[in-house]
């Protein structure tokens with residue numbers, strides 16, 4: 032059984048839950064308040080994280096990596112809504128340009144892949160004295 036300790040919120044002594052033990056920082060009555068304060072601290076340290084996460088999900092940016100055509104998988108209308116049509120159009124155009132360049136480079140590399148030399152075949156015969164003559 033963990034020892035009694037003072038609550039970080041109300042400062043009253045409480046008996047921590049046996050499973051939580053030393054990790055429990057607040058009494059049962061104050062756990063919601065402790066959680067609320069922890070969330071407030073986190074949101075202050077990461078002010079735009081929720082908005083960024085919602086935007087990424089709305090534009091399906093996290094699903095793009097597994098898509099066959101990543102450029103088509105992005106919901107460009109959501110991107111435009113978030114950052115404006117001018118910036119959205121520019122980013123979409125640059126993304127398509129980069130994707131096209133990368134694809135053509137991959138095609139070029141496949142075309143120019145070094146050929147593996149075939150087996151070396153020697154044509155030779157030995158004369159009656161055992162000397163090898165290459166043909």
Ligand SMILES: [Zn+2]
Nearest residue numbers: 038041058061
């Ligand atoms: Zn408390």
